[in-house]
Amino acid sequence: MGEVTFLDVSKRFALRVDGVLHHVQALDRVSFTVNDGEIVALIGPSGCGKTTALRVAMGLDFSTSGRVTVDGREVRGCGHDRGMVFQHAELLPWLSALQNVMFGLEMKGMRGGELRDTAEKYLDLVGLKESQNRRPHQLSGGMKQRVGIARALAIDPSVLLMDEPFGALDAQTRESLQAELLEIQARTGKTVIFVTHDLDEAVLIADRIIVMKGGRVHEIMTVPIARPRPDLGVVRGTAEFAETRYKVWRALHDQDTVVH
């Protein structure tokens, strides 16, 4: 329930910049496995393919070769077994917070009282029960992303895919959402794959960190900090945090791959 495997996944696409055709190798034989209930961070310089990997896992992009499986089933498109949290929440601006969560559920075929109850339950989970009738523009950036998370969680996927979910938020909001994400994950036991460019975030939240460069998996690191991690402030003070953070930093700055 929630195991994601990348098997030799490659993706090439053509990109026209100022009239010149470039071939971009977004993913180059990427292989890794994410276990059930695990939190994995994809980190790397921009253009390293981390977001493409996530989109291929979601079924929004397709690989040129290789395959991604979720619980043994090959990904051939979007599915309710995966929930996507977008970088800028991407709530539908004409719907209230509650209706946005309901939208995902309706697409799963849920109707009637159960629909509303479930949506309310998940908004409550992210602490937004009071604001359920607000439209997105009446919500702060952090609240929007909470709704985005609730919308993805509500359909009860086995895997949560998050594309730089906290990248656009201010530092305080980001920290509280990181803690909340860990808490929600502990409660729901979902597998989480998230893309980030924030070293601290990767080490604080993830069980393992996949460092990507130039479309390849550069290194996979295990974070030697046990979960649950109820107090991220304490985690920040540990030697393991500093050590892992440094290791990831070194991996990102290795000179064997030229980073543009």
Next chain:
Amino acid sequence: MVDIADRKPASSAAEPKERRPLPRWVITCISIACLLGLWEIFGRQVNPVFGSYPSAIAVAFWELARTGELWSALYESLRPFFAGYLLAVLLGVPIGLIIGRFRTAEAAFGIYVTAGYAMPLVALVPLLVLWMGLGFAVKASIVFLMALFPICINTWLGVIAVPKTLIEVGKSFVAPNHVILRRIVLPATLPYIMAGVRLAVGRAVVAMVIAEFFTTISGLGAIIINSANNFDTATMFVPIIVLMVMAIGLNSLIGYVERKVAPWQAEIAGRERE
């Protein structure tokens, strides 16, 4: 200390009082009053065959209204107008949505919409008369053809402007295509659709008068032609002004409907203007 205490009341007195800006309708009324005043002054100096002025037009209006001629003409004009216009909205929006959303439809039919927008409809009126005769059907068709394309094109452009990520939200929740179209593309395109629907009002009014000139001479168009033939310029202006006022009314009605069906748009779009 003394300095500061002294200055404080002075500075607060110098602070301008918060002035409430003039309401928009007041500004509009002042603008209309100025225009009518100037028209009245200069219009009176012109030979009444070559021009007219507001008070003379008002008298002519009263005369037409009193005899009931204006109202029966208006009714006669509005029937084909609304028939053609509403049909254009009903068909134009879905056609625009489909052309915008599906690349095959766009490649196959987009070119006709672009061409149709520029179609010299007046030149086609004789042909339409041959097909449909001189009555209601041909008039409604002319209005329909003039109003359809701006609605279509605006809707089409609106669909193209829908953020890709919103459609991906639909896809990621496995929404089927028709649901994405109805529940994501349509609401996201509404501001464009409403702009097209507004633009079409003007075109439909023009089309209606063209239809009345070139098919059976009837309705408001007939009043315009007959009074022009009698060199009664003041009476000729009455239907023209009635039509313009009607267009303004329809526009604000559409604006009202837009705020009802798409309240989020007015909330998001800033009205912060100088």
